[in-house]
Amino acid sequence: MSSEISSAATQDGAVDVSGLENWQTRADWLRAEINRHSHAYYVLDNPTIPDAEYDKLFRELVALEQAHPDLLTADSPTQRVGGKPLPQFEQVRHAVPMLSLNNGFDDEDIDNFDRRVREGLADIAEAEYSTELKFDGLAISLRYENGLLTQAATRGDGVTGENVTANIRTVKAIPLRLHGSAHPAVLDVRGEVLMFKADFAKLNARQRDAGQKEFANPRNAAAGSLRQLDPRITAQRTLRFFAYGIGVLEGASLPPTHSALLDWYAELGLPVCRERAVVKGASGLLGFFRDIGQRRKSLPYEIDGVVYKVNRLDQQQALGFVSRAPRFAIAHKFPAEEAMTVVQDIGVQVGRTGAITPVARLAPVSVGGVTVTNATLHNEDEVRRKDIQIGDTVIVRRAGDVIPEVVSYVPELRPADVRPFVMPALCPICSSPIVKPEDEAVARCSGGWVKCPAQRKGGLLHFVSRRAMDIEGLGDQLVDQLVEKQVITTAADLYKLGLTALSELDRMAAKSAQNVVNAIEKSKSTTLARFIYALGIRHVGEATAKELAAHFGSLDRLLQASEAELLEVADIGPVVAASIRSFLDDPLNQELIAQLRAAGIHWAENAVGENKPRPLLGKTFVLTGTLPTLTRDEAAAMIESAGGKVAGSVSKKTSYVVAGEEAGNKLAKAQDLGVPILDEDGLKRLLETQ
Ligand SMILES: NC(=O)c1ccc[n+]([C@@H]2O[C@H](COP(=O)([O-])OP(=O)(O)OC[C@H]3O[C@@H](n4cnc5c(N)ncnc54)[C@H](O)[C@@H]3O)[C@@H](O)[C@H]2O)c1
Numbered sequence: 266m267s268s269e270i271s272s273a274a275t276q277d278g279a280v281d282v283s284g285l286e287n288w289q290t291r292a293d294w295l296r297a298e299i300n301r302h303s304h305a306y307y308v309l310d311n312p313t314i315p316d317a318e319y320d321k322l323f324r325e326l327v328a329l330e331q332a333h334p335d336l337l338t339a340d341s342p343t344q345r346v347g348g349k350p351l352p353q354f355e356q357v358r359h360a361v362p363m364l365s366l367n368n369g370f371d372d373e374d375i376d377n378f379d380r381r382v383r384e385g386l387a388d389i390a391e392a393e394y395s396t397e398l399k400f401d402g403l404a405i406s407l408r409y410e411n412g413l414l415t416q417a418a419t420r421g422d423g424v425t426g427e428n429v430t431a432n433i434r435t436v437k438a439i440p441l442r443l444h445g446s447a448h449p450a451v452l453d454v455r456g457e458v459l460m461f462k463a464d465f466a467k468l469n470a471r472q473r474d475a476g477q478k479e480f481a482n483p484r485n486a487a488a489g490s491l492r493q494l495d496p497r498i499t500a501q502r503t504l505r506f507f508a509y510g511i512g513v514l515e516g517a518s519l520p521p522t523h524s525a526l527l528d529w530y531a532e533l534g535l536p537v538c539r540e541r542a543v544v545k546g547a548s549g550l551l552g553f554f555r556d557i558g559q560r561r562k563s564l565p566y567e568i569d570g571v572v573y574k575v576n577r578l579d580q581q582q583a584l585g586f587v588s589r590a591p592r593f594a595i596a597h598k599f600p601a602e603e604a605m606t607v608v609q610d611i612g613v614q615v616g617r618t619g620a621i622t623p624v625a626r627l628a629p630v631s632v633g634g635v636t637v638t639n640a641t642l643h644n645e646d647e648v649r650r651k652d653i654q655i656g657d658t659v660i661v662r663r664a665g666d667v668i669p670e671v672v673s674y675v676p677e678l679r680p681a682d683v684r685p686f687v688m689p690a691l692c693p694i695c696s697s698p699i700v701k702p703e704d705e706a707v708a709r710c711s712g713g714w715v716k717c718p719a720q721r722k723g724g725l726l727h728f729v730s731r732r733a734m735d736i737e738g739l740g741d742q743l744v745d746q747l748v749e750k751q752v753i754t755t756a757a758d759l760y761k762l763g764l765t766a767l768s769e770l771d772r773m774a775a776k777s778a779q780n781v782v783n784a785i786e787k788s789k790s791t792t793l794a795r796f797i798y799a800l801g802i803r804h805v806g807e808a809t810a811k812e813l814a815a816h817f818g819s820l821d822r823l824l825q826a827s828e829a830e831l832l833e834v835a836d837i838g839p840v841v842a843a844s845i846r847s848f849l850d851d852p853l854n855q856e857l858i859a860q861l862r863a864a865g866i867h868w869a870e871n872a873v874g875e876n877k878p879r880p881l882l883g884k885t886f887v888l889t890g891t892l893p894t895l896t897r898d899e900a901a902a903m904i905e906s907a908g909g910k911v912a913g914s915v916s917k918k919t920s921y922v923v924a925g926e927e928a929g930n931k932l933a934k935a936q937d938l939g940v941p942i943l944d945e946d947g948l949k950r951l952l953e954t955q
């Protein structure tokens with residue numbers, strides 16, 4: 266290996282080898298790192314770094330070996346699957362190896378996969394695929410002889426796995442005897458053992474209570490639970506199973522397609538996931554990917570992508586395998602939700618109620634498809650519990666639209682000079698003392714909105730937000746300017762804002778100034794519930810505001826309500842009642858409310874208050890899909906004003922499901938449970954006739 270190669274490639278910018286002698290050294294280093302992490306992940310079920318970081322190392326090694334084939338060794342991790350089986354278990358040799366899957370990340374990868382498949386099948390015009398989910402668990406092989414479960418083995422290194430038959434027998438989702446009567450002499454079912462999100466949360470809560478180590482994620486929990494030497498421990502953990510493939514088959518003929526194989530499995534009583542489809546071409550694959558991506562959060566188990574398989578089994582056979590994965594299948598992965606980066610500092614943020622949130626300032630890192638530079642540490646106790654310090658390398662998580670958070674630090678990468686976070690004594694914005702009541706986890710700026718611009722801004726942003734007064738166009742930056750330049754101090758000042766004042770602000774075009782003025786004007790017509798919510802009373806969220814509005818019917822009645830009367834409202838306890846009373850007793854707040862009413866904010870008051878008819882009282886509705894004329898909010902408001910409740914998920918207690926176009930899972934679930942289903946007209950009729 267000459268230094269020439271290394272310097273040329275460095276100029277390419279392909280791989281950073283600074284400080285390393287040559288490619289050989291780099292490849293050796295990568296192999297050692299990858300092997301170390303694989304061992305922690307596959308054998309110990311206790312990963313040391315996020316998957317995305319591991320994948321980065323792995324991809325670098327693949328690229329290196331492709332560019333310099335002489336570097337490739339037979340024992341390179343790129344040529345192998347999984348990890349070595351644990352010696353404590355009896356070993357099982359897989360007659361048909363259990364392989365991994367190749368990965369794709371963007372649309373182009375999938376187009377290329379589809380093209381390679383068509384080329385590999387003598388240039389067929391269009392390929393048919395079976396699409397399914399990529400479950401985040403561990404692969405298992407279940408051997409049934411004449412319908413009876415005789416052996417279960419983990420994937421291990423793909424060739425040799427661990428005999429976990431005794432443990433698998435405790436998994437209720439897996440039949441010990443196949444349904445029906447005609448059974449093949451030997452059937453080797455391949456599938457994934459996994460743990461559902463709810464069971465994972467329960468398990469971790471139990472581990473916490475027992476002072477034992479919590480699992481990093483459901484995959485590790487599933488793997489750790491299955492690979493127990495004592496099956497009684499496995500039996501205490503709720504594991505599930507989905508079948509997705511086949512190894513050996515004797516005494517029966519293979520169905521013609523993968524989808525038919527899964528249908529057959531379902532008939533045999535094996536769990537097969539419902540979320541699957543048969544599609545054509547790359548566009549069909551991408552359609553499935555987007556649909557699942559949208560519903561990912563609501564699935565009861567974790568997935569890290571979807572899997573596409575050529576549907577016809579004869580075509581699968583024709584395409585065959587490369588070293589560690591089939592050519593006929595690919596996993597289309599979602600962007601990683603976890604990444605590793607360095608905490609450069611820990612600052613604090615002041616919320617609208619004065620709550621002080623420690624925030625990690627991070628070296629920029631891409632997580633879940635966006636660049637993250639700040640991540641919440643929630644509160645001081647949490648920082649101590651997780652022992653996160655300035656200078657630490659940490660794992661950052663960003664799942665969907667959720668605010669990025671720091672999950673943990675990486676002990677082996679902690680430098681000697683880390684510094685702990687110190688809660689400042691004074692608010693960084695207004696210099697008022699920060700106080701922390703003994704019985705609360707949260708420290709607060711004691712300045713209140715009168716002294717603290719951060720609280721003022723937060724309060725105003727809450728006031729104008731979509732679920733409060735819904736004033737469009739008043740974003741973060743505009744509110745910042747208005748508060749900083751002292752154009753407005755309270756929400757009431759918003760209603761005095763004229764075009765001139767707005768136009769004087771930086772970068773405010775005449776047209777957008779006019780839009781803001783119009784939006785403010787429009788917001789004057791609102792509902793009592795929105796108005797109460799907009800006030801930003803501590804502990805009064807949207808649901809409580811709705812309850813208050815429905816219960817009292819008019820603002821004056823609410824203003825006069827005693828704590829005892831407040832306690833009569835559904836779901837309101839002593840803490841909330843006291844918080845409402847103390848807010849309303851504050852002369853500054855009384856002044857604010859008077860000014861807002863004087864500015865012309867109004868709503869339809871209900872003269873009879875609590876006596877208003879509430880025909881849907883006690884009924885729970887679930888909304889799904891797109892209704893022809895009503896938005897979800899409107900439909901929910903109609904149901905709630907008639908006394909009904911709107912819930913997020915369907916259960917036996919659901920009274921009605923209101924389904925529109927493109928209703929998904931919830932509709933299917935309602936049908937399963939026999940819950941009555943209404944369309945928009947049905948809902949309207951119900952409201953009229955009651
Ligand atoms: N954090 C770490 O240190 C570390 C170490 C090693 C591996 N890993 C992670 O493990 C993964 C690689 O491991 P891998 O070889 O198990 O590959 P993989 O997880 O990328 O894909 C192959 C596996 O997918 C599973 N699978 C789920 N649904 C499936 C379906 N419908 N059809 C077929 N298979 C399905 C099977 O168990 C199969 O073995 C990567 O995500 C990598 O980041 C992480």
Ligand SMILES: [Zn+2]
Pocket residue numbers: 615692693694695696697710711712716717718719720
């Ligand atoms: Zn402050």
